[in-house]
Amino acid sequence: MVSYETLLGVLPVLMSLFTIAMIIYSIRVFTSKTLGSMVLAIDALVVDLVVLMVLVALYYKSAFLLIGVIPLASWVFLLDVVVARYLEKRWSK
Amino acid sequence: MILLLSSIAATLALISTILVLYEKDVAKAVVLAGVESVFYALLLQVFLAPDLLIAYVGIGLGLNTVVLLYVLTKGERYEEA
Amino acid sequence: MIEELLWYYIGFTILLTIGFSIYGIAVRPHLVKKMALFTILGDAVYVLLVYLGYTLNSTNPPVIPGGSLENPVFSSKTDIQRFIGSTVDPIPQVFIVTAIVIGLAVFLLLAIVSLRIAREYGTLITTKIREVSGDE
């Protein structure tokens, strides 16, 4: 069995990769011109944050912190459907 | 390490709040409010509050965005200065 | 040292978010934007209270780890002291679960009132509502 300290040596590298990706995705979200490209960037940002939340739960070694992962992953799909319906309803009016 | 991550998340939430304040397109403002809630969900997880996290992700993210976009279909999309 | 600086920086950022959202509720004319900033104000207050309950060397959520009635987890006093020393304060979290539900009720009330206003006057911007309704 690999000890937990080995993981603690590797984990900052992995978390810093996803944190850098989170910052650049956020800049893309904040500077986008139209609603469609903003929602597309939010999709990738939330999927990135799901992985980051699993890594934070692995850092704290607690199973209770995993409780928000699955609702957050399904919120992406909900946001896509709601925004697409809003856009189509505006056009048909 | 974990405090650095949470400070970055708090800063990005502050930036998105300022952008909600100065955005002319209200549909984009509603979606940006959702982004701000996502960063606060990460902050709640770092501060070790899992019971708040499940209530917050369900209500603060899902229901608020749906209701705000539904109200927005009844009125104007753009807000003049 | 650097940890304390980051700690105060997080609190300052959350307080600044509260200030900006109150300013936006007062200034912006669109009703949907007022509601979005109202939800942001509530979220920032929740996170501020949870931030006050966190301590710098805590590693556990406030949940007792396992155990049963015959074999309790805490067999001595030092076990209990170590658990309390490594966990966060549970009292703000207990308050905020109630506050989230009350915030949901207030938010839905505001949404229904906004829908009635949009059906009555045909607009969602407060300056236009004042022009349409006629009373200056």
Place this chain on the structure above:
Amino acid sequence: MIDLILFYIGVALVFIGGVMDILATIGFFKFKEFYTRLHAATIGSIGGGLYPLIGVVFIVLGLDIDYNLKLVFTGTSIIAAGIIALATPAGSHILARGVYRSREESPSVIIDRLGEDLERGEME
């Protein structure tokens, strides 16, 4: 021995996922239009979300922690990976359809047959 192999396979998968995430952010800035940004979004969601969650499963299987904890981490990661693999491409297609039909952005193509049909009201 097998634990060590599993652990390093998992770390390599998570590392590859992070690198692909950064590549996807570069793609988001290189492409100038919504319909070409859909390719970068696929890399960001599948390469940056599905691979690291599978990698977390391998890491947890090789790690020296409690048995119940191992079970919870494995199940949650697999379910979240399944949701991401099923829901994100479907969401991208729904969003592209909504953006095209609402004329939010027009695609940079030479001949747009679908747009002509929509103008004449044939496809509803």
